[in-house]
Amino acid sequence: MKRTLVAVAVLIFAWSTAQAQHLTAAGATFPYPIYSKWFAEYSAAHPGVEINYQSIGSGGGIRQVTSGLVDFGASDMPMTDEMLAASKVKLIHLPTVLGAVVPVFNVPGVTDLRFSGPTLADIYLGKIANWNDPAIAKDNPGVKLPDQKIIVVHRSDGSGTSFIFTDYLSKVSKEWASGPGKGTSPSWPTGVGGKGNEGVAGLVRQLPGSIGYVELIYALQNHITFGAIKNAAGNWETASIAGVTAAAASIKEMPADFRVSITNAPGADAYPISSFTYLLIPVEPTNPANRAVLKDLLSWILKSGESEVSALDYAPLPESLVQKELNVVYSLK
DSSP, X not given: OHHHHHHHHHHHHHHHHHHOEEEEEEEOSTTHHHHHHHHHHHHHHSTTEEXXXXXXXXXXXXXXXXXXXXXXXXXXXXXXXXXXXXXXXXXXXXXXXEEEEEEEEEOXXXXXXXXXXXXXXXXXXXXXXXXXXXXXXXXXXXXXXXXXXXXXXXESSOOXXXXXXXXXXXXXXXXXXXXXXXXXSOOOSSOEEESHHHHXXXXXXXXXXXXXXXXXXXXXXXXXXXXXXXXXXXOEEOOOHHHHHHHHTTOSSOOTTOOOOOTTOOSTTOOXXXXXXXXXXXXXXXXXXXXXXXXXXXXXXXXXXXXXXXXXXXXXXOHHHHHHHHHHHHXXX
């Protein structure tokens, strides 16, 4: 009897293991809070489905998906034509949510700051090195700024958050555009690096006099003060779902491949460091056995997951865009 029960148990375990489906993915830290929520919920509702997402940064996600090492990737940076051409795997971009990058700071005695684009660029260029610099004072009339050295904090890893931030700096500063430029791993002129949004947020919390940039939700979760930015219309905007939505509204015609930049968008209420973030989906399945569940996951995200994003301070996709993406998902082989 014991042998029979053991044999049955082994058969059940083997059957359940065979039925299990494991999706692997890697990439952006920017959307990690909502992705971890979505993937956990989907797995809970679909017993036997496991989704392993490594939050390693957009650069790492692009490397893994273009090498065919994961079922899908994630990036805040839309891949360039050159990157897509060099990929071993033909990919499509699917926007998932909209978010904001915010300048976080730790300045003793100061709780509110504003940054114009050129001032922020000059801080990261190392041209503005003290908190009582006249350029910062001009952006912040009436604020008592300390005579304190600025500690610049940036990402140390290949990062879509860095891409969004430097894409913005490139649009508001000719010197930045012709120097470090935009990218996931630019050559930073000054500062110290932290790995992931978590690393940057942690350094800013620890270092008095520091300034960094993180995704909005990390600033809120870590209770780090962040500043307002002057937008293209000349208005000071603090990051919000409404401001990100206003930036997205500036796109009148979404490209067929969904690759677009909305930093420094026009509009009175647009928050200027806003962006879509993307899942990178192979046109041909990396693992054919997982294709059906991947398509179902993508359609679930678009039809159900979007309703949860505002609670985590992301902006949901416009409904018209959701339908366009669903059509792409349904057409996948």
